[in-house]
Amino acid sequence: MTAADTPSYAKTPAPPCSAPPSSEPPLSAPPRLRPARLLPRDVLRTGAVGLRARRARVVLSALGIAIGIATMVAVVGLSESSRADLMARLDRLGTNLLTVEGGEDARGGQLKLPKSAVAMVERIGPVQHATATGNVDARIRRSDVVPAERAAGVTTQAARPDLLAALGAEVDRGVWLNSASEHLPVTVLGTVAAERLGITEPGAKIMMDDTHVVVVGILKPVELFPTLDRVALVGFPAAERHFGFDGHPTTVFERSTDASVEDVRAVLPRTVNPGGAGGVKVSRPSDALAAKAATDEGLTTLMLGLGAVALLVGGVGVANTMVISVLERRSEIGLRRSLGATRNAVRLQFLTESLLLSALGGATGAVLGAAATGAFAYAQGWTAVVPPWALAGGFGATLAIGAVAGLYPAIRAARMHPTEALNAT
Template sequence: MTAPHPTRERTPADRPWADLPPPPRPKAARLSPADVARVGGWGLRSRPMRVFLSALGIAIGIAAMIGVVGISTSSQEDLNRKLAALGTNLLTVSPGTSLSGDEAHLPEEAVEMIGNIPAVESVSALGGTDAKVYRNDRIPKEESKGLTVSAARTDLPETTGAELATGQWLNGATSKYPAVVLGSSAAEQLGVHQTGQDVQIWLGNRWFTVVGILAPNELVPDLDSSALVGWSVAEEKLGFDGYPTTIYTRAEESEVEDVQAVLGATANPESPNEADVSRPSDALAAKHATDDALSGLLLGLGGVALLVGGVGVANTMVISVLERRSEIGLRRALGATRGQIRTQFLAEALLLSALGGLGGVLLGIGVTVGFAAYQGWAAVVPLWAMAGGIGATLVIGGLAGFYPAVRAARLPPTEALATT
């Protein structure tokens, strides 16, 4: 019987590798930006309809914001251009009320007194009458359409910036005879579209020849609904009392505030508190302020739409994580790190939002251009609005995709593969 081999204790010399450090684990390859974009793009291409609907939600929000900003900016630019053409140095004086509450009158010499102010460039006036205007003498008196008849000085267009659409303005000869110039709205309501000796309207119980039609005047809108006759013929034929009811004054640009301060006392020295002084350009500015308030409301609605789009992105990414558990588990089993999985899904969310943002910017620009062309404005879309739109979508996309990306990264590989 063979004797057992004696057992000998092994020494470090018998195991020279025992004290060596374990071999380092291979590092996971880093994803380059191009790889991240390619992986994220593949994830989007695998669900085209869902991606389209989510991107559409983002696009609607951005388009609303770009459209509101673009239309508001285009409107502001158009207003500035009009004010530059019409001038912001126009002031008006009208009679107020007396201390007893009765309607006050401006003196007949008010126009000449205002013209003596050194900083005044030009001055003109209108005088109100009780006459009614009709298309012909067979129309019932109660159907006057609310049109006013005013006596006008021959220098009115120079001061107010009124322009003629057709015909001519009142001159030294026609202002003494039954001749009338119609505002744009008045001419439209009366059905008068041309001028001439054969074109007449019934005004103050007598026929007046239409010698001119004014173009719309946004700075002095009262002219649009008026029938304007000469100062002299108004006194002789229409019972005009000679008191001016509105005085228009052009002052030097640098002296507007100073002229406005003394205009009431100059127009009515005896009762300066009975003269109301205003600046028509302020009314336009107030109108634009109202438009800005409405734009702010629409901008808020656009923000809500953008938030809804962000929720759609988050929903899409959460569902994507649930549907692609097996893919996530396989990638983890093949060595993908949590950071790479997180980067992949975050990249998908950012790409999805960027697509919606780019589409929204293009759609918003199209809306602005179309609306501006319809209004006759120059389309203006600020660069900051476009950059802000893209930036907002990336922020929304990052926030919406953060949780799904973290959830995908924390998914255990064994649990993910078990769902296949």
Template sequence: MGTRTKPRVPEPARERASRKLSPPRLGPRDVLHVGSAGLRSRPMRVFLSALGIAIGIATMIAVVGVSSSSQAKLLQELDKLGTNMLVATPGPSMFAGQDTKLPKEAPGMIARIDGVESVGTTGDVKESVRRSENIPKEETSGIVLKAAKDDLLETLRAKVRGGSWLNDATGRYPSVVLGHVSAERLGITRPGAQVFIGGRYFTVIGILDPIPLAPEIERSALIGWEAAQSLLGFDGHPTSVYERSADDRVRAVRSLMGKTAHPESPSSVSVTDPSAALQAKAATEGAFSTLLLGLGGIALLVGGVGVANTMIISVLERRHEIGLRRSLGATKGQIRVQFVTESLLLSGLGGLAGIALGGIATLVYARAGDLPWVVPLWAVTGGFGATLVIGTVAGLYPAVRAARLSPTLALQAA
């Protein structure tokens, strides 16, 4: 006797009706497709809306990039020139109207300090430097005449752009080396020209490259120590003593320089670190950039308002689409995700365009000013992150508004 299969009992209609239907889920690819549909259908509106975001991000990236590039240039110069140079100069006098002088033995005494590697010396000579004897003596063009010793160039780590530096031979005769600023002011571009100093002509034997750590040398005309004494009556007292020491000895050397240079009156010696000015400049390079960053942030917010306005108009124009999708089973959450995604894509496109424009602007500036091209990673990631945040905020209200549309009313309005 075979077994009988039990006949299948139809499911009651009431039970079928009570079964809860679950809407289909949208995968990442589906979300990207529906979110980009509105952008693909209105390319000109997308371009204009993303332009505000792009301008804001480009401004911020360019400001940070230009500031960072300039700062990198200064740091490169510091690495090349070193931060281990100190300068001893006469300090204020204890008596009003009386000038202080460094002893003639000061350079040699400073050279004997433990850790000092090289010493260079200059002394001010009270004579004007003129292009010719026909120019009035009062017209100095801001050029200072200095006597210099042979080792100054090595201590400053300076380079001669053209010609040669002073040596034992040329330092005894009427020859002069010009700082690059002095050469420009005198209209001299190459060695061989002559300048009028102290009633006679001196031959220009060299022109120096810029010296960021010693800007006073850039505006000077340098003659040999012996020539200054024999030809111009220089008294032989140094005005500035430059020294290079080991990096780990800079602080100790600085504490000893005043006492060593002038044992009888250490307080009359001023010791400075010329690299401190460049370090401060590098540290404050971005101070003015704060204002421009604020303007870029305002432009970014204006761009966000433009995105929000575009999304609201998009919701109003696409009510029929929203109603149709809702009637076919799309949930409110899926509608919200669609419009937030569209807003994010719109802002993201503007952010990417702004990063590219800001990077290009920084590159052009860096190439024009012979600077390293530096765009900090934090500025790129932070700027792009800001666009995504603004895109999310700008798309929330239109997305919520779209999700609240009744399918029936949306279809009727269409």
């Protein structure tokens, strides 16, 4: 058989074998798993677990933070309350009062001012009011049965009727001297002088040298010039008539406009004593109150330093609590890590726990400090002032302390290997 005789179907090559078509997609690599992120409420809940489980330790640790914050808030609050009361007193009493006194002479005594010193001061343009007092050499006894050598420790001064108006002082009981009584043997006692003499009500009699003098009034404490609290005041004419007073004033009091205080202060010495301005001393009584405010400010700085030390000690206590908490909860850390918790989640849990612990102490301390300020200010008759920046700054300091104190324990907990943590139990 030749090639021509071969059937045609024998020449057709067989088609290649192929797999039947399939509807299933081709296999691909599995997706990469990503750890789930904790929501803020989950972070807070996990961070609070350790606090609820160890309440006694939490209270003791938070107490250290609370003491530091309470100290700082109370110190700032009391300082601000005292300063506000002092500024209110200065506004009420005025800062435009100047006093003029004679300096020391060559023998160590006090130089006398001219009798016309008040009139000369009143001629200065901006001066609104001028008055004076003078030292009187008269020994005071409670009665004539008391020996003369046993004086009551109360000095005598002559005063003009307009003295109270110039000083802003007030009579507590009785009346003040007037144009009639300043000629009579009557006196008005300062509050300390009345206590030393044992006199509580006007009408009593005391002895000035050998003269019976009637007490017609008792002053309230004189804030701007507390020296007057320890004296017995009589009128200038009565002092000259009964006690040999020479009429020379010892202290001149002057009030002027606020804007001209320094200008008046510069010309007072030459005005009062033209022949010897260097022998005259001019002072401003309100400067003593301002100096007290500066002293309180220095003390406040010291107390704030002590509060900061207490806060630092509280932060060390928080750090110690967190380190111990990490050591005690290694099994919990290992279990969480083996169930898929990331290092970041563990770190965030313990850092949140430290912040919550510090925030608890800070909030408690702020409340205690504000309460202490209010109670003390009420007892002193002040207006309680607690600056908002003190509360915010104190609470912010606690959070910073908590973050620093909890950072190392949080890092240490996150570095624990799950197997090592589980085997440690």
